[in-house]
Amino acid sequence: MNRDLTLGAMLLVLSTACSDVEGEGDGHDHNHGLSTSLYLELTPRSGGDVLSFGWSDAENDGAPVIDDVRLADGETYDLGLAVWNELEDPAEDVTVEISDDAEEHQFFFTGDAVQGPATGDNVDAIVEHAYADTDANGAPVGLENTLAAIAAGSGTLVVTLRHIPPEDGNAVKTEGLAEAVAAGGLGAIPGENDIQVEFPVTVE
Numbered sequence: 001m002n003r004d005l006t007l008g009a010m011l012l013v014l015s016t017a018c019s020d021v022e023g024e025g026d027g028h029d030h031n032h033g034l035s036t037s038l039y040l041e042l043t044p045r046s047g048g049d050v051l052s053f054g055w056s057d058a059e060n061d062g063a064p065v066i067d068d069v070r071l072a073d074g075e076t077y078d079l080g081l082a083v084w085n086e087l088e089d090p091a092e093d094v095t096v097e098i099s100d101d102a103e104e105h106q107f108f109f110t111g112d113a114v115q116g117p118a119t120g121d122n123v124d125a126i127v128e129h130a131y132a133d134t135d136a137n138g139a140p141v142g143l144e145n146t147l148a149a150i151a152a153g154s155g156t157l158v159v160t161l162r163h164i165p166p167e168d169g170n171a172v173k174t175e176g177l178a179e180a181v182a183a184g185g186l187g188a189i190p191g192e193n194d195i196q197v198e199f200p201v202t203v204e
Helices: 095-100 177-184
Strands: 021-025 026-028 037-044 051-056 069-071 078-086 105-110 125-129 145-147 153-165 191-203
Touching: 021 078, 037 125, 078 095, 105 145, 105 177
Parallel strands: 069 191
Antiparallel strands: 021 026, 037 051, 037 078, 078 145, 105 153, 125 145, 153 191
């Protein structure tokens, strides 16, 4: 993996994800603590080695290490995501808590390299994203996905984890949020970002 620092590829330092946020009137207590790293694990469906790429600010000092995501043209990958707090000893797997609260979370996959639910059609896309998991209400989560390399080239993949808690005891996360992002950006949907990072992607 390429561990060269690529500050220009960073959108935001992984922030204090869902830290001590309590929804008014719903008794909701959402505390994931600090998330310092996001890892992508891609399993080629044609066989071969599993690929792992990371965005990590393990020291929480605003100087992340970012891997270049390199994929094979024409290959389709099963894409899993993992979120960690590497300031803890031992490191804490935040993914488990996100999965447990899946009805209040969704990952969105955007960027100029991407075509998928959160981008709509993109003639310049080199990868195509699709969700492969849902929460108990049938809405996508994004911990499990498919990513198809559809054209040679390079671009950016932006991964955003959105926290979408209930309001007044009513669920706010619903189906169709990714399509709303495609139409109007993340500002068009409720909730706040827990994580937003950008990976450089090359398909060859």
